[in-house]
């Protein structure tokens with residue numbers, strides 16, 4: 377019994393060592409084929425693309441911005457478990473263990489191959505990983521117990537070195553060396569009273585570090601601005617191809633624009649307001665000679681993401697931008713360096729292409745990523761309102777309490793925000809001055825709080841007088857609706 381357990385333990389150890397060598401080798405080869413082709417990341421990326429919409433929503437809701445580490449952790453745990461089984465098998469029949477490792481390698485190769493940006497070389501990291509893993513397993517499983525310990529240590533060292541070397545070689549391009557010229561048209565100075573001094577209230581301008589991040593990328597695309605080009609094609613009279621320097625030579629405009637995600641639940645955090653600098657998207661499309669029949673601006677990103685925006689809205693005079701800067705500095709890599717789109721009035725999934733490399737004027741017949749998964753092709757941003765203070769389930773002392781939050785209806789503007797307590801009459805909240813219809817507004821209300829538990833609800837009407845509907849709708853397929861509602865306890 378004890379000996380069997382010891383053998384199982386030994387098998388598990390060799391399996392894990394083989395997996396470590398495999399991953400290290402994969403990482404090293406991925407230094408040449410792109411970080412996203414490394415085995416575990418390729419599998420994670422494929423899982424994101426294959427996952428049903430409900431699983432994606434679950435991940436965003438439950439894990440938020442941590443959804444990616446959680447996914448990679450899960451992939452590694454499954455890999456370790458299968459590797460342990462392979463190791464235990466290998467002690468009896470080395471070729472059987474090697475076969476299991478090979479299957480893992482094939483899974484990695486398949487995952488890398490189905491990526492929309494796969495090249496013929498994308499399968500190499502997993503192929504090399506499988507070879508290294510199987511060889512390690514065979515070598516360690518040979519019945520020469522005296523030297524197994526030493527060989528294991530050596531292999532662990534080689535695996536770690538390969539992994540570290542791969543990581544080092546992969547490096548980061550980053551946005552540090554880019555200088556964005558001052559905008560020809562700076563953002564209008566926000567009017568007085570555009571912000572309330574309320575503790576805990578979301579500020580008017582979202583700092584870059586607090587700006588939400590939503591994308592399908594386990595590995596951020598590292599784009600060298602010197603090699604990046606933007607291709608404008610499709611239903612145009614003449615194709616354009618612009619370098620990053622070409623973009624920076626044009627007059628830049630700067631705008632405060634609020635961006636929200638279709639996955640944002642009522643009262644949720646996936647909305648922010650930043651200052652974006654870039655060139656007007658419409659001028660670029662006009663320059664290319666946009667043809668009248670174009671229905672959709674289909675943009676493609678370096679990561680293979682495709683996003684479609686109604687062409688009519690992009691061209692109707694709103695401040696749709698090809699942005700190169702966020703809050704006064706080059707776009708951070710996670711927000712789309714070197715260039716991304718922002719179209720006020722549309723959810724991010726239908727407009728805000730990060731790491732954009734191609735603009736294709738086309739019809740709605742070509743379906744972008746999220747539309748193929750059933751989301752609405754128009755992507756109009758829904759009106760939202762949120763209570764920031766007091767927090768849900770907070771305990772506040774009786775007396776005057778400031779209730780405050782933000783409300784947004786991009787491109788339509790916010791006209792009124794109302795709050796009510798315990799289902800009573802709706803009361804108009806006070807609003808900050810509006811910077812533009814494309815930005816959110818803060819609201820506040822002075823509440824005479826009496827002891828006990830109270831329900832607070834909020835709703836907003838947009839600039840067209842359209843009130844947020846009470847009816848709750850889920851995020852899928854065109855964004856959540858309903859009123860945010862919280863409960864607080866007022867103490868005597």
Ligand SMILES: Nc1nc2c(c(=O)[nH]1)N[C@H]1C(S)=C(S)[C@@H](COP(=O)(O)O)O[C@H]1N2
Pocket residue numbers: 587588589590591592593635636637638677678679681710711712723724725728729730731732
């Ligand atoms: N290339 C690429 N661009 C993308 C996405 C993506 O997955 N890949 N996600 C979109 C979605 S759903 C949203 S809400 C916004 C979020 O932009 P942010 O991460 O800068 O806040 O980016 C959009 N642009």
Ligand SMILES: [Mo]
Pocket residue numbers: 590636637638639723724725
């Ligand atoms: Mo989104």
